[in-house]
């Protein structure tokens with residue numbers, strides 16, 4: 077059966093990482109992480125990994141992430157379907173422990189193009205980091 | 213190689229395999245085929261509900277069947293669950309809006325494939341099937357016997373208390389609410405068994421999956437064209453997604469939501485508020501799963517203004533058997549539903565911001581094709597159900 081395919085920045089970031097593997101990297105993948113993606117912003121870079129590894133349609137999933145950059149005060153994580161102009165019907169909860177975090181309660185309720193959005197705020201300012209994925 | 217790269221390679225290979233299918237009369241692209249395959253296989257394997265300790269328990273299923281047909285569970289003694297959910301009418305009552313002891317605002321939902329619901333009721337005010345089953349017992353318009361009345365009936369009736377003991381392993385105890393909730397759980401065990409059978413669509417879908425040209429040819433061309441609209445230009449599969457043809461969530465499908473007497477039915481907005489006030493939820497003391505593994509949805513559900521006027525996306529298996537349609541039964545036939553989607557008032561619909569549905573302006577033939585597809589989601593031989601066969605239980 078056809079699974080989910082991932083395109084866009086998330087895929088590009090993952091591929092870039094594969095190609096750059098071994099080289100010095102500003103925001104290395106934490107030990108034991110596989111898959112997921114990396115989003116590079118002006119102030120922060122985030123590395124994320126979902127569980128299950130393939131984001132499902134219509135089932136809850138969770139996420140862990142690691143932020144590289146200046147200290148962070150607050151992170152919100154949400155989903156958005158740009159083509160349909162709606163987000164999730166669930167509010168995800170983020171627990172931050174220093175530069176790493178865990179997100180629970182995410183649910184992408186239809187197939188199509190979804191954005192995984194990290195809203196980051198700290199003394200250094202605010203930034204919105206977006207990964208895109210197409211769910212089938 | 214990372215998982216993601218492996219995933220992409222697999223996706224490429226599958227795309228190539230599907231593209232190599234031989235041509236037929238109505239042919240599907242690789243992308244359409246992938247979408248179609250997501251609506252199966254059927255039946256799906258269902259696991260017991262961890263929040264209900266008697267889910268899947270044969271004695272509870274038998275007890276639930278008896279309760280379902282028992283009119284003594286209503287204050288007037290004249291209404292049973294089966295009054296509004298008739299087994300011979302697709303588990304609905306054929307009315308636009310149901311009538312129990314009095315008239316209610318909404319159309320009776322059918323009771324097929326309930327194990328796949330995330331939420332229950334048109335507004336999703338319940339997060340479990342057992343909690344949903346308690347609602348008509350409390351609502352005076354429906355059965356209205358109340359928790360105390362129901363518990364008293366079961367304790368005082370030799371047969372019912374015997375069946376309760378067989379199902380739950382103990383006699384009905386002094387805690388009224390616990391006995392009451394257990395009735396909802398026995399009813400749930402019974403209703404979970406109402407799974408629809410294989411349909412012409414499923415045979416086609418599986419033929420597509422195994423690249424069986426003869427199998428694919430048996431599915432009528434009109435249904436194939438309707439299916440293409442459903443997964444394509446009609447945008448139907450965004451909401452009516454997956455093997456049950458429902459994504460488990462809520463939407464405004466452009467159906468007027470007046471509840472009569474000038475009041476508007478708040479739909480999902482009211483549903484979330486009711487859920488938060490209820491003690492019969494996965495977050496309350498009646499959840500039989502100490503780990504609360506299925507309570508994530510209840511903990512994280514978000515209330516938004518856009519929920520006003522949203523209703524649950526209904527599953528479409530056996531929809532041909534459950535007319536009339538929509539939350540207040542405002543559309544009489546499947547052809548009326550398709551015409552509704554074809555002539556939607558976009559301006560009203562997009563006031564909420566969401567853009568999925570659009571006015572389809574389908575031709576008469578396209579409308580007939582979509583109806584042919586929807587009808588192909590009907591099982592060949594709907595199962596007959598009735599009150600317990602006498603003599604099959606040790607309880608007299």
Ligand SMILES: [Cu+2]
Nearest residue numbers: 157160186188
């Ligand atoms: Cu959408």
